[in-house]
Amino acid sequence: MTTPETPGAPGDPAAGGGGGPAEAPPEPRQLPELIRTKRDGGRLTEADIGGFVRAVVDRSAQDAQIGAMLMAIRLQGMDLEETSALTQALAKSGQQLEWPEAWHQQLVDKHSTGGVGDKVSLVLAPALAACGCKVPMISGRGLGHTGGTLDKLESIPGFSVLQSPEQMQALLEGVGCCIVGQSEQLVPADGILYAARDVTATVDSLPLITASILSKKAVEGLSALVVDVKFGEAAVFPSQEQARELARALVGVGAGLGLRVAAALTAMDNPLGRNVGHTLEVEEALLCLDGLGPPDLRDLVTRLGGALLWLSGQAEAQAEGAARVAAALDDGSARDRFERMLAGQGVDAGLAQALCSGTPAQRRQLLPCAQHQEELCSPADGTVERIRALALARVLHELGAGRSRAGQPLRHGVGAELLVTVGQRLRRGGPPVR
Incomplete structure (x- = not known):
């Protein structure tokens, strides 16, 4: 486990030097320009990121634009300052929770x-x-x-x-x-x-x-x-x-x-x-x-x-x-x-x-379960060396436990129960060797 970080107090901003008139804030950049900047490996400013997140929330950003920006970020990455700005913009997109x-x-x-x-x-x-x-x-x-x-x-x-x-x-x-x-x-x-x-x-x-x-x-x-x-x-x-x-x-x-x-x-x-x-x-x-x-x-x-x-x-x-x-x-x-x-x-x-x-059997009666259940037997004598989590998850995903598109309903009863553990001896077509 990594050593926990204890955040320090944020530093005070450096004092401004000049006393001239404040410059007008720049016009916010349009989404295609922001996408192009990140696509080409450029940095997004805090204002850019805030503008993108606001467009996501108020639905002015098209689905294609959201997908394009996500892919640009996925391919080009973000530095720590950009990531922090995105985190804060997402957090501020809704209500802040307050407790006693x-x-x-x-x-x-x-x-x-x-x-x-x-x-x-x-x-x-x-x-x-x-x-x-x-x-x-x-x-x-x-x-x-x-x-x-x-x-x-x-x-x-x-x-x-x-x-x-x-x-x-x-x-x-x-x-x-x-x-x-x-x-x-x-x-x-x-x-x-x-x-x-x-x-x-x-x-x-x-x-x-x-x-x-x-x-x-x-x-x-x-x-x-x-x-x-x-x-x-x-x-x-x-x-x-x-x-x-x-x-x-x-x-x-x-x-x-x-x-x-x-x-x-x-x-x-x-x-x-x-x-x-x-x-x-x-x-x-x-x-x-x-x-x-x-x-x-x-x-x-x-x-x-x-x-x-x-x-x-x-x-x-x-x-x-x-x-x-x-x-x-x-x-x-x-x-x-x-x-x-x-x-x-x-x-x-x-x-x-x-x-x-309740007992485990009683609980199973109270929750959704798959209509069809099948116990898979070992095709040969041998020892369990590995249980491949990714392959198992992909099979269950295809059976309806996961989504292929946003909002897709799930089949809550789809699942797999592992009857063996790594290191167990198996007989062909039979139960584990005890």
């Missing part, structure tokens, strides 16, 4: 750059709430082959990701956490660009990822943020060095916004946990909230949670924070917060209780 002063030290959040089977947010937000934190998580939908937190939660009948700032405050007061999406009030520009990136092959742009993540977090008024940056075959950035570059950008831009940010680098070659797919991942998140579930999921939840408790000054060390998060999973207090969050965000109270108190 007494909450300042408690406000924390986590973000992942996307993974196959990554349901950490569903477990971590209520676990942190059980540890005394306030978690106003503004999350996203699936990008490319990676599943989105909001899509997983919407597989629960009645769950609403659209919550007003007033509803968010009520949830933080009563539950301690909420998981919501962008709206016309909260970072609307990022919501539009996020959907466009998914269908224009610009998901893997470092400045666009940085600005998207941090703009949502900038409006939350956080004390601390931890970002789980994935690398590997099924990650947005395959190489660890690319992931480290993104982590540096997130920490650097975040510090400039006044955030205490830490970034963790985690591998994404194998799926996280054993379930992939919206409802199946909800089921596995509930298992983790029972104090059970796959060890790799629990380990990541406790490590990231421990880092946040330490960063925000609520634990003296990361290990102490991790132990507190683990205790919240084991004693049922995190699961209780999850149940209350579900009920607070539109799920029928009886269904929320049944999901959180």
